[in-house]
Amino acid sequence: MSTAPDVVVTGLGATTPLGGDVDTTWAAALAGESGAKTFENDWVEKYGIPVHFAAQIKVQPADVLTRPETKRMDPSAQYAIIATREAWADAGSPQVDPERLGAVVSSGIGGIWTTLDAWDTLQERGARRVLPMTVPMLMPNSPVAYVELEIGARAGAHALVSACASGAEAIGYGIEMIRSGRADVVVAGGTEAAMHPMPVAAFAASRTLSLNNDDPAGASRPYDVKRDGFVLGEGAGIVVLESAEHAAARGATVYARLAGVGLSSDAYHLTSPDPEGTGQVAAMRRAVEDAGVSARDVVHLNAHATSTKVGDLTEAASVRTLFGGEADHVTLSATKSMTGHLLGGAGALETIFTIKALADRKAPPTINVTEPDPALDLDLVRDTPRDLPGGDIAALNNSFGFGGHNVALLATTV
Structure with a gap:
């Protein structure tokens, strides 16, 4: 085979x-x-x-x-x-x-x-x-x-x-x-x-x-x-x-390995995410399994996080549901706080950010968070970059779209 x-x-x-x-x-x-x-x-x-x-x-x-x-x-x-x-x-x-x-x-x-x-x-x-x-x-x-x-x-x-x-x-x-x-x-x-x-x-x-x-x-x-x-x-x-x-x-310089792809759909609502996050969890799980890594390997997540009332916490809860206690060592970045939402271009730009984070061992910050929502149960990188650990590590990028489209891409260091 x-x-x-x-x-x-x-x-x-x-x-x-x-x-x-x-x-x-x-x-x-x-x-x-x-x-x-x-x-x-x-x-x-x-x-x-x-x-x-x-x-x-x-x-x-x-x-x-x-x-x-x-x-x-x-x-x-x-x-x-x-x-x-x-x-x-x-x-x-x-x-x-x-x-x-x-x-x-x-x-x-x-x-x-x-x-x-x-x-x-x-x-x-x-x-x-x-x-x-x-x-x-x-x-x-x-x-x-x-x-x-x-x-x-x-x-x-x-x-x-x-x-x-x-x-x-x-x-x-x-x-x-x-x-x-x-x-x-x-x-x-x-x-x-x-x-x-x-x-x-x-x-x-x-x-x-x-x-x-x-x-x-x-x-x-x-x-x-x-x-x-x-x-x-x-x-x-x-x-x-x-x-x-x-x-x-050809002796090319390599930034990272794109090792996992996870796709799913909510079948819930045209514009709102499934509040249970079932499809988001499925997409992330499939990306992790496709990459053949463990939850412990994932140390960084570039979140979809658009700054909407419902969407942000649905995604955060989905991450906690999938990773459980292992989510404690995942650094969370929400780069739309700086770039705005590029719609169809967002997932591609944020994949680049995820790759750069691995290559430079540095998670970008989330800005403008002066009063973190108490319901957020993840380690949010705020205001200044955060160093990522050495060794073989992995990072996820989440992208979700109207219509209930869920995509998770997992990158690893090389």
Whole structure:
């Protein structure tokens, strides 16, 4: 019986509210910086939007890409390409048989800017002024299509959509592409560019966004008793996945091993998590079992933790349910407190944070928690980074999405 190959991470790329690449983003996260700021536009006055702030992209694509590239790509694809180019270069721009090279890049919402701009154009200027590239730009697989073209991937290009779990599930699918023998290298991750007045208004109407307009940087506060909703973010996170054998043969630098993938669904509610956390526990358990590690090996968790009243504690209780007493030595980080919620890009960026935490042996902080919820029964890393132990250790990244999608990815040191 053949054994599935180990999958390692050899490249990282990102563009986020904290920085235009991985290094600046990670440094800002370790420093406890917030990417949330008041809108510098007329949306609040023009549309009466009750939320006045968000965690917008730090470096504009126009500062990085050519004008033709920005004209033919929706912002969601622009972010994905920027992160892909960084990750690919970071991996050493590997020489790979195109038939053994795959791409999996997801978005939770897709090309919302292109869709709504085209609708405005149709109404205001007529059908002849709608751009011929509109459909290729707005389709949810547009980011992965551009990534596939960028790297010449022919083993398959996929765009899984599972709301806020999309980026993590894309990485999980990339792992399975390598394990199944379909590819040697896969570029995988998530992207989101939903910083448009309509999604902001819609999320505000659903009462899921924080209304702390007076203090944007302090608005995302997971596990704090005064948390009142998430902060919308945008950006992309991309990783280069590779079979350990392929990486070793070319002498690649390896950040970590992505050893476990856990998927489940709640079948409970369209937007609310199952209060029993059954699906979340199942996803985490499957990731741990898939990796072949014990609960004692898991020393760090990058939580989904969006800063909502119900969601944060449901996840925390799920961790305690799964690990029991072993949860006492798991350091918990909630990095959305700094980046905001990147929706379909969140799970990918937080996978990068998890990998960096293992590689640097340092758990990033959770900021803005001045009054921890007494119901939180886990070791929360607050305000300053926490050193992780030496030896062989493992870390989990949780991503959950509307529709009851649950994804857990487990990484180990190498």
